[in-house]
Amino acid sequence: MTTSWLDLPADHPFGLATLPYGVFSTAADPRRRVGVRVGDHVLDAAAAAEQAGMESGVCWDRPSLNDFLSRGHHAWAAARAWLVEVLSDPMYRDAVEPHLLPVADVTMHLPFEVADYVDFYASEHHASNVGRIFRPDSEPLTPNWKHLPIGYHGRAGTVVVSGTDIVRPCGQRKAPSDPAPTFGPSRRLDIETELGFVVGGATPLGQPVPIDEAVEHLFGVVLLNDWSARDIQAWEYVPLGPFLGKSFGTSISAWVVPMAALEAAHVPLPGQDPQPLDYLRGDEGSVFGLDIHCEVRVNGTAVSRPEYADMYWSPTQMLAHLSVNGASLRDGDLFGSGTISGADRQTRGCLLELTWSGQEPVTLEDGTTRAFLEDGDTVTITGWAPGPDGARIGLGEVTGTIRPAFE
CATH class of the missing domain: 3.90.850.10 (Fumarylacetoacetase-like, C-terminal domain)
Known part of the structure; x- marks a missing residue:
């Protein structure tokens, strides 16, 4: 099992095997954008991608997941592989860790605009x-x-x-x-x-x-x-x-x-x-x-x-x-x-x-x-x-x- 430099418990329901997506905001920054739940934190996905040099992460700087959904299954797989890599390889820690926010400090919103x-x-x-x-x-x-x-x-x-x-x-x-x-x-x-x-x-x-x-x-x-x-x-x-x-x-x-x-x-x-x-x-x-x-x-x-x-x-x-x-x-x-x-x-x-x-x-x-x-x-x-x-x-x-x- 891939482990994270976050030192997550092996049985945490939001470990590297889960990595769900949502849309969040904070009191300090009310913009709605895509986040990824990891442990008891939410990763500001677009900010982390920019810091770590992933250009396609711009689709996460949106108030819903719809742009990301439009990219298709190959993009979804590549994004998941990238998230696992940057959350497990200590080389990325300095770039990613500043964009991890305590889940208690964020407000969650409807994660995508429901089409039908x-x-x-x-x-x-x-x-x-x-x-x-x-x-x-x-x-x-x-x-x-x-x-x-x-x-x-x-x-x-x-x-x-x-x-x-x-x-x-x-x-x-x-x-x-x-x-x-x-x-x-x-x-x-x-x-x-x-x-x-x-x-x-x-x-x-x-x-x-x-x-x-x-x-x-x-x-x-x-x-x-x-x-x-x-x-x-x-x-x-x-x-x-x-x-x-x-x-x-x-x-x-x-x-x-x-x-x-x-x-x-x-x-x-x-x-x-x-x-x-x-x-x-x-x-x-x-x-x-x-x-x-x-x-x-x-x-x-x-x-x-x-x-x-x-x-x-x-x-x-x-x-x-x-x-x-x-x-x-x-x-x-x-x-x-x-x-x-x-x-x-x-x-x-x-x-x-x-x-x-x-x-x-x-x-x-x-x-x-x-x-x-x-x-x-x-x-x-x-x-x-x-x-x-x-x-x-x-x-x-x-x-x-x-x-x-x-x-």
Whole structure:
């Protein structure tokens, strides 16, 4: 394992095996620019590159990662190799160390400008549970579910960085026993524990991305909370799917972990039957799952520990399907995996499943119970993955607090 002159602990989640990217500012310098997390510090990437003689580092002197995303996978690989070199070779210490800032002294911002946002539905366990809850008299999975990665287009403008408060949404609600719909704040506000995939390397309109090339457009991952108003969603989603029940807010972690940091976390998919169509199959290595472990806390109480390895569809399959009709990719596209859920109750990634639509509330450490979120509740999702040579890859956290509806 490569070691750093920073003398980082071997098990630090933000060691040289991780090196995630984000956008930060400081009180002394309010300019937003790209930083790299290393240990308990943030490297001012552009300033360090200039000092160390790396001319292409100018793409980091930007208020978002989008310029860097546009450079493509070869540039991403070269930048990562350079970062490992300057953080491990003592020869660069004098040039780099002055640009390391304590993480406690920086303010983190949305790491990239979200071009488009798509949310998938890639967990068989989650889709089956939701089907049983929403359609108890029908088959839990729709006939198309195992043939294609189902998704919907969300609202890019309401993607926010971790730590941003979420205002309880208002909309139409109609319980099955209600004679007519009513309007007001959501009474069944929920979370969805997801992984978000950040896309770079724009493509022309009309040109699909083959599955064997899809990984070249996957820059990295964020933790993602797809906040969901279940009562609004249940009334509106037939026949066209989620709309206002989802579009009021989506939170992502401040750090984008490169896909290169997750190579040791690749695992086989649980198994796909029937076999997908050719455009979703790919060569060996181009279709994979990820051994990522998540934890969900509500007001400090751990309520769920979802496992991403349980997901049915690969991120490369989702990207290939997203573009197979000729839809173009844009630098800064974001797509969510859909709720990460497993076969056991403690691995269900949303309150709808955990409480079985409110029938089995969870108990928090303060003795209170929750069927769905209350005003003032804070939800925090964390994650990690195994790295090379026993390293631990940290995914940071995504957190948000519910504020009362704006009425």
